[in-house]
Amino acid sequence: MALTDTTGGQAVEPAPIEKPQGYWSGVGARLVRDPLTMICAGVVLALILAAVFAPLLGLADPYKGSMIARLKPLGTEGHILGTDEQGRDMLARLIYGGRLTLFIGLMPVVLAFFIGSALGITAGYVGGLTNTIIMRTVDVFFAFPSVLLAIAISGALGAGIVNSLVSLTIVFIPPITRVAEAVTSGVRALDYIDAARATGANAWTVIRVHVIGNVLSPIFVYATSLTSVCMILAAGLSFLGIGVRPPEPEWGLMLNTLRSAIYVNPWLSALPGVMIFITSLCLNLLSDGLRSAMNVRD
């Protein structure tokens, strides 16, 4: 169509040459024009920075309790968000709590992203028996609802930060592998892969040069959509008592220990959950924003 002459034989002025916009600068430009996504990115960034630099913020000691200042209500002098069941400052514990909560909530998705991508790209590119072995194993893990699988593995391994990381990473590898395999099989069938192979490039070179760049965006966007679930699950494991151990500040664990206070100081005891909710909401909206900015369709 583009080649047919529609100008009736007249000479056409060539269009002024514009510097073509790169993919990533386009994504960046679209993100900046999306206020909701920017706000969510700001909130997540602020939570991460506050958690990382918590010792510099001049907060109270999150481990130091007081028998006489237990369960002080919100707005107490010196404890703006009150104190918990052991008299520890809630504001300090909520901000310090971000350290473990965000780390255990985000790290498994990062790990699963690398492992799942590697498995999925291998399965999708190599195909055949390798594909069958990897993908049928993945199918078995899909037979477990994610909450059940996380609790099963963590329950068997016992409480602890490393055990939580392990069990959540195992939970998120199968879905990422499945997406990576689907995208890679799609790319693998395209002509330019055959062309690259015809020039004598070996599998590793073709994957590195031609496949990864084309599959990583959709896998990445999919992985970001899992971060919110992972946050909720990670805090949920601690809430059940099979994640972080006391006295570490962690939102899920705090929510659990403060349950004893719902008749004394109900709104105080709901605070750690508010933090989990805000974070997971922002992560979800951020992922939606990224998906539309990166033009990924599901």
Add this chain to the structure above:
Amino acid sequence: MLTYLIRRLILVLPVAFGVSVICFLLVQIAPGDPLTAIMPVDATAEEQDAMRAAYGLDKPLPIQYAIWIGNLVQGDMGKSIATGRPVAGEVFGAVQNSLLLAVSAAVIAFPIGTALGFLAGYFRDTLVDRGVTAISIAGVSVPNYWLGIVLVIIFSVNLGWLPSMGAGPGGSSEWQWNWEHMRHLVLPAVTLAVVPIGIVARTVRALAGDILSQDFVDALYAKGMSRVDVLRHVARNAAATALSVMGLQLGYLLGGSILIETVFNWPGSGFLLSNAIFQRDLPLLQGTILVLALFFVAMNLIVDVAQAAIDPRIQRT
């Protein structure tokens, strides 16, 4: 249809096998010797060896698996270490309670989610659509164990309308169809319904939007069909996918109710599971997870078959 059914049934077997292997391995990855839970501390090495032989723990893993699976197909899932009772009985009693909770949540969530999603899809890019989208994003983002606590604070602590604990008056764990028991079901069921409302609304919105923008809808209007009749066509087109999402959600509700059951002390499988974890009752842990996972597998199968029965396009692929 029959060939589809058979093909689908054959595909389930390797998955069920894999699930049983994972459940078997769960006990193997648990730290510590499984004997320490049952043996007295001062047991001699000979006594330990005798016990190990009695439980078959001295045999290689594949043999142990074969013995375990052999007992399993005869309905013997071992004995609970904490109570000494057969695991099978404990699990099935608890699963019934969980199923009751999951189905109640589904009865709340599916009609609401479908209605919201359909409204949003029909009135796309309007205020209604934005409202529903906000509700569904909030629904999938909320940590539901926290929402349960908030509902308890509002409806039990502040208003005193509904009970916050257990499945019946006086901590009764036997379900009965009466008013007192129903009151105990309200808060956990509503809490559990929030996430599937979000997911179903989002799915139905996308489905309705896609189908309404197809040419056949314009064609139906053009030939003078009434709005209601056109919507019947749309509903029929959306039914298969919507039902499959709901079927999966029901499976997730059963497996995912563990946290909610803990919040409300609901005597279901999740409650059993957390007891098993804290008493390091590995046979009970293994049995509960196996039953829940197999239920999920069966649910998947039913969903696929139902979908194929409703939508003739699926069988051909």
